[in-house]
Amino acid sequence: QGQLVESGGGLVQPGGSLRLSCAASGLAFTVYRMAWYRQAPGKQRELVAGITNRGSANYTDSVQGRFTISRDNAKRTVSLQMNSLKAEDTAVYYCNALFANNNYWGQGTQVTVSS
Secondary structure: EEEEEEEOOOOOOOOOOOEEEEEOOOOOOOHHHHEEEEEOOOOEEEEEEEOOOOEEEEOOOHOOOOOEEEEEOOOEEEEEOOOOOOOOEEEEEEEEEEEEOEEEEEOOEEEEOOO
């Protein structure tokens, strides 16, 4: 059974940076498309960034140029570098792994951007 564990969330001032990490276990990491989603209070969960098993990345428009997703297949991790953070980036961030009918989620990590 696949398991994803996120880390790296916290409180940061506007304009600051955070790096989220997600460690995967119990799944064939190299075939999975990995992604970060977020959910703000009262809003639906949304895709922030995704990266294919071959390393091709995509981003939602609101984070393009500020966030960078990366993966390390040897370490079975996926990271999200978040720069120039804004108050509207405040949310719980979730790691996701998807391959065929297999879809795994982490427990989420809180990111709060506030002065």
